[in-house]
Amino acid sequence: MTSDQLIRASNVHYTYDEGVRAVEALCGIDLYVDEGDFVAIAGHNGSGKSTLAKCLNGLLLPTKGDVWVRGQNTRHGSERSLLKIRATVGIVFQHPENQFVATTVREEVAFGPENLGIPGPELHRRVARVLREVGLEGLEERNPHDLSAGQKSRLAIAGTLAMEPHCLILDESTAMLDPIARRNVLALLDDLHDRGLTLILITHSMEEAVLADRVIVLDRGRVALEGSPQSVFADQEVFDELGLNLPVSAAIARELQRRGLYLPGETILTENDLIEALTERVQIET
């Protein structure tokens, strides 16, 4: 195990016991996340993404197999070491308002670190810094439930960041946002990653998955594809079989190429890629 390995999962199984029938959500997942990585875990609803997320910080213990966070197995160890794991890997869920506990933005952000026993002056510094980072300065006294959807999402991220995690898992945290608010949250994540935070983005949006350095595609509890966004999107057949939709621009590019239009550059994933490739082609011709 290398020293910069943050999370490792080995042969992870998870089965939900629904009384009469057991639902197998994860069936042998192997993965690693290094410090500073930006990984997207993609897959359709019910592919096991959220279960996996909860296994990665010890909220759920695998039915079989192991997860290590900085070398510490989530299965063994004391309550204290589990708390340490959860402080290392923080999760933000899809409906941020479900995780709000306080009546003001300031208290909401302070809640986590306060529980870790962070002393007053340090607590104040931390809350101020985190609110600045996510762009919620000036809203300290507002009630979390009065914020816009985009602001709620930022607040949930702030609350987790205040625990000073090494890694942030976002479980469909942008799925319910409108496009502009989503773009702002994604820009924030990009910024946090640039500053060294490890990110795991759980998403069914391929538009979001392309932002990551590495994409892991889950299907029925197994890793179906893994690699750079370019390589994952290039595997057309498997991709179609998994029922995942290409981003609109990638789909148009693929169809044009199939009909015989040469497009320069690498695999086209985003709107900008498509525009660049098409305009570049015109320049080559003229």
Added chain:
Amino acid sequence: MNDVIVSIRGLSHTYMASTPLAAMGLQDASLTLHQGEFSALIGECGSGKSTLVSFLNGLLRPRQEGHVEIFGQDTASPGCDIVSLRRRVGLVFQYPHHQFLEQYVGDDIAHGPRQLGLTKGEIRERVHWAMESVGLDFQGFVDRRTFSLSGGEMRRVALAGILAMEPALLVLDEATTGLDPRGRAQIHDVLRHLRADRGMTILLVSNDMDEVAELTDRVTVLHEGETVLAGPARDILGKPDALEAYGLEPPTTTCVLRALRQAGIPIADTPLTKAETEEAIWQAMRP
């Protein structure tokens, strides 16, 4: 045109009016829907979309300014038959679990039809049809508990419950937001069929412009409670600059085409869907 089924004119609505908490919801909003049309209502968060939708089945009725006429009924008039209105206008909301009334899927979908005085056989038939329409296997789901369902399944049950009422106008308020692409594509197919086979009029409230571009033929844009644009989807979505001015992210297709035109590539007509866009680029750039 005499096939107008919804006509809303100059509508204003203030929440908690004449209290310190008064908040403007609508100001001079208008909306026209024709029989058999697939329409979209778009606008940024807080622009009043859900407020406007609440007027369509009489959940809200005009108290201040404005005129609301649905299926020929003036909803402000004391003689308005709200019960018959609600039978004809089906609303599906963003959070399906907020509209479940029964513990089991079959009972929940049957809840509406049971209020209509139908026979057991008729109710069963409707539930069957509604479930198959939304892609829920009757045998597999009729006895499932609503709260054991996945998010995508819950949305389908909520939609089936509304369909079982056989509404003439179906309104989906962000009903596909947060669904994965496969689930979303399934709902899209359902909507296309309902329109083609049953002539259902559909209003889609959505933030996803790519979805709106693929599905709808008329678009109404709300901005700060006011209707600022309305017309054929091709005209409205084909002007990305105007949409951006109202805080909206235009469809990928029209953004790409705008960039190509700016780069001097001659694009004919006004393509809108993915297929049309791909064809237009092919025609302009084919080897």
